[in-house]
Amino acid sequence: MTSGNLQRVASQAWELFSMFRSGRIDGSRFAQNLNLLRDNVSKISAADLNIDTKNLPNYAPWAAPSGYMDICEDSFMTMGVFTLRKTGMNIPLHDHPGMHGILKVVYGQVRIRSYSYAERIGQPGQTPPAVPQFAGLASQPSAESLTPTRLASDSVHNSESGAILLTPEIGNIHAIEAVDGPAAFLDVLSPPYDPPERDCQYYHELPVNGDAAANQKDQITWLLRIPQPKEFHCELEDYPGPDIQIGST
Ligand SMILES: [Fe+2]
Numbered sequence: 001m002t003s004g005n006l007q008r009v010a011s012q013a014w015e016l017f018s019m020f021r022s023g024r025i026d027g028s029r030f031a032q033n034l035n036l037l038r039d040n041v042s043k044i045s046a047a048d049l050n051i052d053t054k055n056l057p058n059y060a061p062w063a064a065p066s067g068y069m070d071i072c073e074d075s076f077m078t079m080g081v082f083t084l085r086k087t088g089m090n091i092p093l094h095d096h097p098g099m100h101g102i103l104k105v106v107y108g109q110v111r112i113r114s115y116s117y118a119e120r121i122g123q124p125g126q127t128p129p130a131v132p133q134f135a136g137l138a139s140q141p142s143a144e145s146l147t148p149t150r151l152a153s154d155s156v157h158n159s160e161s162g163a164i165l166l167t168p169e170i171g172n173i174h175a176i177e178a179v180d181g182p183a184a185f186l187d188v189l190s191p192p193y194d195p196p197e198r199d200c201q202y203y204h205e206l207p208v209n210g211d212a213a214a215n216q217k218d219q220i221t222w223l224l225r226i227p228q229p230k231e232f233h234c235e236l237e238d239y240p241g242p243d244i245q246i247g248s249t
Contacts, residue, residue: 008040013037046107056184068082071239074247099172100189107159115223
């Protein structure tokens with residue numbers, strides 16, 4: 001076990017994200033340090049987390065599709081490990097409102113499909129995209145339940161892949177699915193979810209009526225806000241790795 005790597009990442013993340021307490025952020029310095037943090041998260045392995053990868057299919061209690069191991073959390077950041085027990089199990093399309101995140105696959109392979117916000121409906125100074133007619137719906141959804149997005153990426157990642165970054169605008173909404181047996185990934189988020197003000201919302205991609213080529217040209221994917229899908233739940237698992245300290249000393 002190489003606990004130093006994980007502690008280094010946690011300390012670096014806390015130093016970076018606790019900058020928000022001052023309310024004065026140097027944007028370019030923040031971006032530079034965020035990239036440095038991503039580089040270090042890229043080096044984290046299952047061994048750093050002391051995860052018994054052979055036992056992953058049995059990790060999540062009560063056969064939940066997904067498990068979560070809490071490593072550390074305070075008001076600035078949270079760090080934990082998600083597990084997916086077998087192929088096809090997934091964390092459905094969800095958002096991270098106003099949050100930054102870094103995700104690193106440490107075991108298995110996952111497909112990550114992520115979307116960035118397009119122009120928000122009614123945002124001042126922007127012409128909102130016209131809401132199209134959607135296919136296969138009994139009634140057309142309200143504009144408030146829709147989020148226009150653009151696909152940011154859709155690719156398969158494994159433990160050899162670098163960490164993936166999401167920001168409040170870019171790649172903020174994503175779905176994660178195990179594609180070749182069980183999988184596990186480290187998640188660093190800032191700030192943590194804090195319902196009801198900063199809650200996780202789930203989405204469904206809406207197919208648009210009509211000409212596929214025209215839709216592609218438009219390049220907007222409309223996401224419909226939905227309740228948490230019934231088939232998805234996540235259960236807490238014991239974190240077997242080294243104790244991690246965050247906060248000022
Ligand atoms: Fe996520």
